[in-house]
Amino acid sequence: MSLETTQADPTPPKPNQHIREYLNYYLKLAHAPNYAVFLNGPWGIGKTYLVKQILADHFGEKKNDYAYISLYGLTSTDQIDEALLVAAYPVLGNKSIKVAGRLGRSVAKRVGLDPELKAADFLRKDTNRLYVFDDLERCEMPVNQVLGYINEFVEHDGCKVLIVGNEAEIDGSLDYRKRREKLIGKTLLVQSTFEEAFHHFVSFVDDPETKEFTKAKAVDIAAVFRQSGLDNLRILQQTLWDFERLYRATAKTYKSNDAAMTCILRLFFALSFEIKAGRLDQSDLASRMEGLVAAMARLEKKDVELTALQVAESRYPEIELGNPILSDQLLINVLVQGIVDESDISRSLAHSPFFVRPEDEPAWRTIWFGLERTEEQFSRAVSELEKQFLERVFSITGLILHVMGIRLWLSDLGVLKKTRPEVVQEGRKYIDDLRASGRLEPVPVSRSDDFRHSAYDGLGIQEASTADYKELFNYLKVARHRATEDRFPSQSVELLKEMEIDPYLFLRRLCVTNSEDNIYCRVPILAAIDPEVFVDRMLAQSPSHQRTIMSAFTQRYDHGQLERDLPTEKPWLASIREKLLARTASMSAIGRFRTQKLIEWHVSPFLDSEVTE
Numbered sequence: 001m002s003l004e005t006t007q008a009d010p011t012p013p014k015p016n017q018h019i020r021e022y023l024n025y026y027l028k029l030a031h032a033p034n035y036a037v038f039l040n041g042p043w044g045i046g047k048t049y050l051v052k053q054i055l056a057d058h059f060g061e062k063k064n065d066y067a068y069i070s071l072y073g074l075t076s077t078d079q080i081d082e083a084l085l086v087a088a089y090p091v092l093g094n095k096s097i098k099v100a101g102r103l104g105r106s107v108a109k110r111v112g113l114d115p116e117l118k119a120a121d122f123l124r125k126d127t128n129r130l131y132v133f134d135d136l137e138r139c140e141m142p143v144n145q146v147l148g149y150i151n152e153f154v155e156h157d158g159c160k161v162l163i164v165g166n167e168a169e170i171d172g173s174l175d176y177r178k179r180r181e182k183l184i185g186k187t188l189l190v191q192s193t194f195e196e197a198f199h200h201f202v203s204f205v206d207d208p209e210t211k212e213f214t215k216a217k218a219v220d221i222a223a224v225f226r227q228s229g230l231d232n233l234r235i236l237q238q239t240l241w242d243f244e245r246l247y248r249a250t251a252k253t254y255k256s257n258d259a260a261m262t263c264i265l266r267l268f269f270a271l272s273f274e275i276k277a278g279r280l281d282q283s284d285l286a287s288r289m290e291g292l293v294a295a296m297a298r299l300e301k302k303d304v305e306l307t308a309l310q311v312a313e314s315r316y317p318e319i320e321l322g323n324p325i326l327s328d329q330l331l332i333n334v335l336v337q338g339i340v341d342e343s344d345i346s347r348s349l350a351h352s353p354f355f356v357r358p359e360d361e362p363a364w365r366t367i368w369f370g371l372e373r374t375e376e377q378f379s380r381a382v383s384e385l386e387k388q389f390l391e392r393v394f395s396i397t398g399l400i401l402h403v404m405g406i407r408l409w410l411s412d413l414g415v416l417k418k419t420r421p422e423v424v425q426e427g428r429k430y431i432d433d434l435r436a437s438g439r440l441e442p443v444p445v446s447r448s449d450d451f452r453h454s455a456y457d458g459l460g461i462q463e464a465s466t467a468d469y470k471e472l473f474n475y476l477k478v479a480r481h482r483a484t485e486d487r488f489p490s491q492s493v494e495l496l497k498e499m500e501i502d503p504y505l506f507l508r509r510l511c512v513t514n515s516e517d518n519i520y521c522r523v524p525i526l527a528a529i530d531p532e533v534f535v536d537r538m539l540a541q542s543p544s545h546q547r548t549i550m551s552a553f554t555q556r557y558d559h560g561q562l563e564r565d566l567p568t569e570k571p572w573l574a575s576i577r578e579k580l581l582a583r584t585a586s587m588s589a590i591g592r593f594r595t596q597k598l599i600e601w602h603v604s605p606f607l608d609s610e611v612t613e
Helices: 017-027 048-059 076-089 105-111 143-156 174-183 194-202 206-216 218-228 233-248 259-278 282-286 288-299 308-315 328-336 342-350 363-368 375-390 397-413 420-438 466-487 488-501 503-510 530-540 542-557 568-583 588-600
Strands: 036-039 066-070 131-135 160-165 183-189
Touching: 017 036, 017 048, 017 160, 017 568, 036 048, 048 066, 048 131, 048 160, 066 076, 066 466, 076 143, 131 143, 131 588, 143 160, 143 174, 174 183, 194 206, 194 233, 206 233, 206 259, 218 259, 233 259, 233 328, 259 308, 259 328, 282 288, 282 308, 282 328, 328 342, 363 375, 363 397, 375 397, 397 420, 397 466, 397 542, 420 466, 466 488, 488 503, 488 530, 503 542, 530 542, 530 568, 542 588
Parallel strands: 036 160, 036 183, 066 131, 131 160
Antiparallel strands: none
């Protein structure tokens, strides 16, 4: 029998075993090594975690045999001294005690130190003691000054020193290289240890169900982590915590579907890695569905520059980053804003193909997911959508946009026997009919716009990038603003009633304030009020209320709003001045004086061009 068949395959070494073995050798040296060891690796790869494991294995409970400090944010050698002193006397690390310069008397007495001495005077630089300086690249001192400080421990005191950092973030000047060569005798590169770190991180997951599920999906998580190419264990840990919040808030009904939850896990981890690494941001998540819809069209084009989302998707060949099982807004809430809402999760999952029943699904959504529906389901949905379109069923803005985009797409497919211009014309007529019947959603008066042109209800809108769709979108936008203006007459009647009952509410309605009442601050609603009626009702108020009502003009127009945002109110304001001046002829002396001053203070400044400029 050959040697190859009799010998067992050697067990591959564990990641970072070379570091453990070398440090074990280094720490057991009976003489002063006269050099420091440098553990090098990128941020988040697990350097600190590895060092603390090695320290625990080697020293056990003998924590006085080593001093561990982080250089993060330290700005002077005095601060390093103080950090080392805290490591030697943990009581000094109490948050109620601040070690700075000379020690406070009460603190010094507590640990038996002379308060008149500085931290450096107490440092015990034993040759048998290990000194660990972590986060070298994050120290606020010049790196050469830090290395010079550490060299005192190695060269003059014969101590053993371990430096931990990411050399890629350190300016490699000639002076640095010289100091490095003098101080550091061995550099060890830290490798990512996913399996060991993952099980450690999972042990800190509090929710039992999340812990069990993530353990069961370790292979999936490892694959996504490997495909990310980040080798960043800190990001892995943060993502596990974020996923715990999401999974904990997911209803049991959905958790019972293993395929759905596995899909969510893989999607969530991939997008989280990309967001935390800075390769995607909130805007990429917000346009995720748009990219999904446009993907098929881009496949036919050559030499098209890839979006950040497409580049990210290429890293994860088995994951569709545009999968709508989690909506764009839900992902933004969890991954960017830290918001987890159980109802949002349930709503998103209920609409996903994993859980929705085709017979309960709206026709437009069945068509949107046409690639995943049977031909019978698709055809029935197209017929139902056309019936709903003719009956003008859709009045919600986002749904109208989806239907417009879908009909354009169906025209291209030949499913809808109409040309694109015909579809556009029918879309305009649909919008006109809704406005004529008073069913078109107005733009909320408190803001100029409230919907995205390319996505709604967690799904990207078909044909959103085409000229025909953009024409319909803009036509709808204009129509909605006109629908808002259509309501001004009735709303102005209510505004006048509020003015008579509560002049301060009238002011808040019209002006930018720290109140939710200012719904008309950028809306030219005053132009819809009959000037004669306004003057009658304003003059019927008490003098103090008159001042409040008229001062609303100053607050409303004081920053150029009249010229910029509310130009249609300028003729109305001029009419108010004219009618008020006409009324002064029949007023008492004090009434005439008061009214003239109200005009002078709150109206005329905005009608005189040299002032408004």
